[in-house]
Amino acid sequence: MNGNFLIFQIHGRLNTVECLSTQKFKHTGLFPEQAVNWDWFGEKIRNAKRPVKVLNLFAYTGGATLAAAAAGASVTHVDASKGMVTWAKENAAASGLSEAPIRWLVDDCVKFVEREIRRGNKYDGIIMDPPSYGRGPKGEIWKIEEKIHPFIQLCTQILSDDPLFFLINSYTTGLQPAVLSYMLNTELVKKAGGKVEAQEIGLPVSSNGLVLPCGASGRWEKQ
Numbered sequence: 399m400n401g402n403f404l405i406f407q408i409h410g411r412l413n414t415v416e417c418l419s420t421q422k423f424k425h426t427g428l429f430p431e432q433a434v435n436w437d438w439f440g441e442k443i444r445n446a447k448r449p450v451k452v453l454n455l456f457a458y459t460g461g462a463t464l465a466a467a468a469a470g471a472s473v474t475h476v477d478a479s480k481g482m483v484t485w486a487k488e489n490a491a492a493s494g495l496s497e498a499p500i501r502w503l504v505d506d507c508v509k510f511v512e513r514e515i516r517r518g519n520k521y522d523g524i525i526m527d528p529p530s531y532g533r534g535p536k537g538e539i540w541k542i543e544e545k546i547h548p549f550i551q552l553c554t555q556i557l558s559d560d561p562l563f564f565l566i567n568s569y570t571t572g573l574q575p576a577v578l579s580y581m582l583n584t585e586l587v588k589k590a591g592g593k594v595e596a597q598e599i600g601l602p603v604s605s606n607g608l609v610l611p612c613g614a615s616g617r618w619e620k621q
Contacts, residue, residue: 429461429612430601431599431600431601431612431613432461432462432567432599434599435462435565435567435599435615435617436461436462436465438563438565438617439452439462439465439466439469439523439525439562439563439565440465440466440468440469441469442523442562442563442619443466443469443470443471443523443562444469444470446522446562449472450470450471450472450522450523450562451471451472451473451474451520451521451522451523451558452466452471452472452473452474452521452522452523452524452525453473453474453476453514453521453523453524453525453556454466454473454474454475454476454525454526455476455507455510455511455524455525455526455527455528455553456476456477456478456507456526456527456528456529456532457475457476457477457482457483457486457525457527458477458482458486458527459482459485459486459489460475460485460486460487460489460490461489462525462527462565463475463486463490463500464489464490464493464495464498466523466525467490467495467498467499467500468493468495468498471499471522471523472499472500472501473498473499473500473501474500474501474503474521475500475501475502475503476503476505476507476510477503477504477505477507478504478505478506478507478532478533478538479504480504483502483503483504486502487502506538507526507528507540507549508538508540508545508549508552509538511549511552511553511555511556512552514556515552515555515556519556520556520557520558520559521556521557521558521561522557522558522560522561522562523561523562523563523564523565524553524556524557524563524564524565525565525567526549526553526565526566526567527566527567527569528540528542528545528546528549528566528568528570529542529570530542530569530570542570542573543572543573546566546573546581547581547585550566550581550582550585550586551585554585554586554589554590557589557590560620561590561620562619562620563617563618563619563620564582564586564617564618564619565615565616565617565618566578566581566582566615566616567599567613567614567615568613568614568615568616569612569613573614574598574614575596575597575598575614575615575616576596578596578614578615578616579594579595579596579616581616582594582596582616582617582618586618587618590618590620591620591621592618592619592620592621593618593619593621594616594617594618595616595617595619596614596615596616596617597614597615598611598612598613598614599611599612599613599614599615600612600613
């Protein structure tokens with residue numbers, strides 16, 4: 399423990415260090431089942447051999463942000479909660495990434511993407527971890543069953559001409575791998591080709607050798 403924080407490390411690597419508040423928020427903010435996704439897009443960033451811009455939406459405590467930054471990307475981290483963005487910044491400091499090229503923004507994700515479209519800004523990789531329900535900084539309502547597909551459509555407009563990946567994580571009942579696969583195939587493959595993979599993610603249970611389901615991920619990648 400370090401004050402109110404527990405330093406946690408997965409795989410012994412800098413890019414997966416999380417600084418966990420165990421008191422203020424009553425939960426850890428650590429999602430070790432996401433390590434498989436951090437490895438996946440981290441490899442793509444490192445292998446690109448060029449500057450890579452990544453956008454992390456609904457970015458929460460920043461595990462994906464730090465993984466992308468440690469792999470060499472410039473990252474824009476967007477979350478509607480000021481407390482979560484502050485927590486993510488503390489995670490970056492605990493991970494030795496205070497000076498990494500990360501832009502920290504407290505903003506409504508939909509409105510931010512709409513502004514990026516108007517500005518003409520583009521990203522080589524997009525990560526999103528949308529909640530089932532949420533409110534933006536100005537009271538904007540997010541309901542995943544109504545918003546997710548239009549939001550994916552919106553995000554395709556800020557992909558670069560040579561995108562690397564698009565990742566959606568879901569912890570919402572009903573937004574299962576088949577649904578993620580359908581949306582990504584419909585919107586991403588139509589625009590940029592490539593391939594889609596969607597599956598459950600989980601944690602291995604050492605006592606019985608089984609895997610504890612923790613959610614689902616849908617991935618698009620350039621071929």
